Amino acid sequence: MALLEIINTVLENRGKSTVLELENNQSLRNDIGFDSLDLAELTVRIEAEYDIDIFEDGIVNTIGEVKNRLKINE
Amino acid sequence: MIFYIDRLHSQEISYTRLIEDLRSAKFFNNCSLKTNYYDLFFTIILSLILDEEIILLDDDLTHEETLRLVDEMDNCRSLTSDELFLLSKIDNIDQLESLIYQLKKNWRITLFTSGTTGVPKKIAHTFETITRSVKKSEKHKSVVWGFAYNPTHMAGIQVFFQAFLNRNTIVRLFKLNRVSILEEIAIHNITHISATPTFYRLLLPVEETVCTSVRSLTSGGEKFDAKTFQSLCQLFPNAKITNVYASTEAGAVFASSGDSFLIKPEFLELVKIENDELFLHHTLVGQSDSLTISESGWYATGDIVEVLDQEPLRIRFLSRKNEMINVGGYKVNPGEVEEAIRLIDGIDDAIVYGKKNSLLGNIVCADVIRSNDGLTELEIRSHLQNRLQEFKVPRIVKFVSTFELTRTGKTKRK
Numbered sequence: 001m002a003l004l005e006i007i008n009t010v011l012e013n014r015g016k017s018t019v020l021e022l023e024n025n026q027s028l029r030n031d032i033g034f035d036s037l038d039l040a041e042l043t044v045r046i047e048a049e050y051d052i053d054i055f056e057d058g059i060v061n062t063i064g065e066v067k068n069r070l071k072i073n074e
Numbered sequence: 075m076i077f078y079i080d081r082l083h084s085q086e087i088s089y090t091r092l093i094e095d096l097r098s099a100k101f102f103n104n105c106s107l108k109t110n111y112y113d114l115f116f117t118i119i120l121s122l123i124l125d126e127e128i129i130l131l132d133d134d135l136t137h138e139e140t141l142r143l144v145d146e147m148d149n150c151r152s153l154t155s156d157e158l159f160l161l162s163k164i165d166n167i168d169q170l171e172s173l174i175y176q177l178k179k180n181w182r183i184t185l186f187t188s189g190t191t192g193v194p195k196k197i198a199h200t201f202e203t204i205t206r207s208v209k210k211s212e213k214h215k216s217v218v219w220g221f222a223y224n225p226t227h228m229a230g231i232q233v234f235f236q237a238f239l240n241r242n243t244i245v246r247l248f249k250l251n252r253v254s255i256l257e258e259i260a261i262h263n264i265t266h267i268s269a270t271p272t273f274y275r276l277l278l279p280v281e282e283t284v285c286t287s288v289r290s291l292t293s294g295g296e297k298f299d300a301k302t303f304q305s306l307c308q309l310f311p312n313a314k315i316t317n318v319y320a321s322t323e324a325g326a327v328f329a330s331s332g333d334s335f336l337i338k339p340e341f342l343e344l345v346k347i348e349n350d351e352l353f354l355h356h357t358l359v360g361q362s363d364s365l366t367i368s369e370s371g372w373y374a375t376g377d378i379v380e381v382l383d384q385e386p387l388r389i390r391f392l393s394r395k396n397e398m399i400n401v402g403g404y405k406v407n408p409g410e411v412e413e414a415i416r417l418i419d420g421i422d423d424a425i426v427y428g429k430k431n432s433l434l435g436n437i438v439c440a441d442v443i444r445s446n447d448g449l450t451e452l453e454i455r456s457h458l459q460n461r462l463q464e465f466k467v468p469r470i471v472k473f474v475s476t477f478e479l480t481r482t483g484k485t486k487r488k
Binding site: 012014015028029030037038039040041043044045053055056057058059061 | 196278301427437
């Protein structure tokens, strides 16, 4: 599952509106609209898919930082 | 002198304005959901003056949850002429304070905490138990509090009393985003913050901004990992970081600077450890029908501890005896969530458990056996959103055909 799909799953689960595309400078909290519960769910879903805990080495704030942790370039 | 600052509601309320509002109060409502924290603090102060019970409900409770907790909502009444007279006599903060400290016959504050059975339990505190940990001195007068807890929970109430009884300024940080929090700390020169580890974790990573005004940082609920602790020392270079052991039942009991707790001599007689479990003397605990106090007067906390030193007594918290899931400092009772899931059409059974999470400590997960194969995770979640507070709703729902059983034949939470 691609990162965009995972993020939209989390948004849908909370009844929030989904996003069409991701940009590296988007903030997970301010632009995507995640709260701490959403961020925690995101980590679990990403870990299930990529086997990487994105928060293990501290908080990530932007889409670009998430991609860095996952070493992907979508 | 400023009493309360709230950027979400564009409020900056002085102690003078608080007194004016008290003088012009016409009604008292002992039980209502309040989204404006000033209204909530105001009502608590009013209840103290009137010497009447106040019941605190979370502002995000669903209608259904509320009805299970209290019989009557919006118990609003007009103030009597005697009460109006009493209020009209308050001219300054000294008079207000003397009224607050007057003997309380009826006043108590009732909070709700996740019970061990399905229904949250009611805990009532007297003025003495709720203000037991309040420290009052000249030194505390210059404090500016960053208010980072839910004001209807024990920790929030304790910060409120600590601040109010020292006539400090309270700046709301709870539910603000990271950028706003860092701005508020700088603008108002916040000196003291008490919050859950999750609150602090969400302020990281450390960027250009460093919060030099903060002198004291308190945390409780779950443990910090070493990495978070290090980053916090960078973000708050002048702060002393303290860990507090506290619960809704007992309030703050002891504090530590690392992960071990030194029991102060005045508490020695009121604390005991049996079979690795911590017991508190009933005089430290609030009143509740649902709390079991043994005949000899001890309350079993359910916290499993390790004794590091006997004299002086030093302990470390290891785990919880029951299965409460700690989600960023909020306790979730898996039994309550399971009960709510089982009520959904098309579901046979459910097991709710916590899964370790680097951000919140734990997140709530559910394994579900469904009789209707068409039922989706999204549908289950939207059902639950109407029944439960958001932090209790499982973030991951897995459909299974059977549950693992324990040796005694009980279903096993992971």
